Amino acid sequence: MIPADDQPSLFAEPPEPVRAPEVAAAGAPLAARMRPRKLAEVVGQDHLLKAGSLLPRLVAQNRFGSLLFYGPPGCGKTSIAEAIAHETKSRFVRINAVMSNVAELREILAAARRRPEARTILFIDELHRFNKSQQDLLLPDVEAGSVRLIGATTHNPGFYVNPPLLSRSHLFRLEPLAPAAIAGVLRAALADRERGLGPHGCTAEDKILADLAVLCDGDLRRALNALEVLVLGLPEKSAVTSAELEVFARERRIRYDADEDEHYDTISAFIKSCRGSDPDAAMYWLAKMLAGGEDPRFIARRLVILASEDVGLADAQALPLAVAAHHACDFIGLPEAELTLAHATLYIATAPKSNSATLALGEAHAALKNAPVQSVPLPLRDKSGEASKQAGHGKGYAYSHDYPENISGQDYLEKPLALYAPKAAGAEAVIAERLARWKKLKTGSVPR
16 A cells, blocks of 8 residues: 555646745735845845845855755745745745645656756745655755755754755854844835735834834744734724733743754753853743743753752752752642742852862763773672671771761772862862861871
């Protein structure tokens, strides 16, 4: 039986795709209608599109190969792809990796091979959703130049795009749009009578548009569609006011994709803020994770790790506090557990820091790896059983409690090593002083 994805199509050739349109259909969302028609109309990506940059030069000469656009939602990946197709008069085929399958992909590639003069651009949205075999299917035609691939992804291509495909493509990173850039497009959309909201005659003060832009977190598509909803909910020739914006603000969702790039980037910022003793930044990233729907137990686990990795003996109370916070998240649950996480976050962010436990463990692992494994000295071996006693196990062991300050002077390794280096931070400064005195006691340089 032929797998569903590999069944032949009923059509000998897929329907001819339409090039990037000049104007989207009247019923399309505002974001689609206002899509840039050429690269010069794309806003907010000056680091890629300013005059003389690599991408505009490649497009102007129509000499580009495959391109990968990596960036957050609504930053212009699709707009740039369509503008490139329009400016180079290329045949433009657009698919979404979520909806496509192997059979469709094979048909598209076969059609492109039959029409080399059309210079087909295959735009794959959400390229990271293709599995390895689907991405590998693209390689022969990308390498032969039968199609010019433009892939768009919100995920780090280094993790989600096959290395062979990545190596055959120019990678361009797009940034979230600045609020000022978004506000400018919103202003143009309000006035545009051909593609925008001009026929409604609605107005908005600059501050309202700026506030809406801020609420949309660098996502121009979201901002345009939000503006359209606000305008369509008003009588013609009305003004969009803060009252309408407040309704949108209450429904605002933080851009935060669990188990994806935003998840890893935000927890990384949270960890580094706690390690860097910045309680304000740590609380901000904590709030973002909670607003985005992050599992509170995941945050609590990171706090437990931080307590040993970065606070350690400088404040030994950090670890039991973090463990208690993790336990509380289980039996309290949200939203009250947010307070517990805030408590533990502030404690760890403001605690004195020491990574001596991390470093000491690393030194111990290195000693095991780089030198012969030491045998346990005879005085330290277990002397249970007659055979052990006859072998001399435990003989010569000096019981520490029989000596002043519990320092017998005995060695506990065949070849003594210096693995732990206490830091002069918080409570560990006292430990450093204590160890220094014990060292002197052991060598006999101070009286017992």
